[in-house]
Amino acid sequence: METTCQNCDTALVEDYHYCPNCSQKTPLHRLSLHEVFHELLHYFTHADKGFLVLIKELVVKNGLVAQEYIAGKRKKYFSPLNFFMIVAALNLIAMTADGIEEKHDVLKENPQLMQLDAASRQHMIQMYERQYTAINFIRTHANKTVLVSLPFMALIFWFFYRKEKYNYTEHLVAGMYMYAFCTLFFVVLTLLNLITSINTNLIYLLCLLLQMGYFTVFYQNFIGDGKKLKAFLVSLCVITFTFLASGILVWLYMAGLFG
Numbered sequence: 001m002e003t004t005c006q007n008c009d010t011a012l013v014e015d016y017h018y019c020p021n022c023s024q025k026t027p028l029h030r031l032s033l034h035e036v037f038h039e040l041l042h043y044f045t046h047a048d049k050g051f052l053v054l055i056k057e058l059v060v061k062n063g064l065v066a067q068e069y070i071a072g073k074r075k076k077y078f079s080p081l082n083f084f085m086i087v088a089a090l091n092l093i094a095m096t097a098d099g100i101e102e103k104h105d106v107l108k109e110n111p112q113l114m115q116l117d118a119a120s121r122q123h124m125i126q127m128y129e130r131q132y133t134a135i136n137f138i139r140t141h142a143n144k145t146v147l148v149s150l151p152f153m154a155l156i157f158w159f160f161y162r163k164e165k166y167n168y169t170e171h172l173v174a175g176m177y178m179y180a181f182c183t184l185f186f187v188v189l190t191l192l193n194l195i196t197s198i199n200t201n202l203i204y205l206l207c208l209l210l211q212m213g214y215f216t217v218f219y220q221n222f223i224g225d226g227k228k229l230k231a232f233l234v235s236l237c238v239i240t241f242t243f244l245a246s247g248i249l250v251w252l253y254m255a256g257l258f259g
Helices: 033-045 051-060 063-071 080-095 111-115 118-140 142-160 168-196 200-223 228-254
Strands: none
Touching: 051 063, 051 080, 051 168, 063 168, 063 200, 080 142, 080 168, 111 118, 142 168, 142 228, 168 200, 200 228
16 A cells, blocks of 8 residues: 655655655654654654764764764764754853843942043943943853854864865864864853852863863864874964954953944
């Protein structure tokens, strides 16, 4: 007995469990909460390419994951873009989970400003207020921050490894896996901070150290040339550029040059 796929109308024989044209499962059942939650669980824990499986692989194999994905093993791993976008969304949730918008009393926090004349004091107060606004913007738009940072990170890696076999897009894919993994570590620590009150500076220090180490190991394995020192120096350049670029943008905003 023949049936047709409800997704693409391809003719199916009776014993087909999946459509040979579009891979949709057949036969389909009517949607239920059980079906929806089953699909969600399957999405994250699928034995071959689930979200959690990818995290384990990024711990154990790091850069080899990107290397194999680019080489053609696309079905083996969770999509780099999906992984990156999910982590970016989780990062935004973590950064705004406390629901508190920080408020500052500039003069109370910076009593030295009282020693300035009125015009200079007002100018400095405006600069501090713009600094707090910029930092709060970064916090409440954390997903956009990682999205903007990634292309520049990939560009720097591509520039230093341009003589290798990978093009810019392939470095971008590697960056999605690598940067998202480190961001996920930051998300976990940030959420733990809501429960345990970890010192915020300690969180940033731990994340910086992890990022430095993970970028180095990831790219050494991704490129496969065994040059750990080069991978370390390029990673240091990428992280330094990110900090300097964000710092310069905040300074320019504080100075009133835009916004």
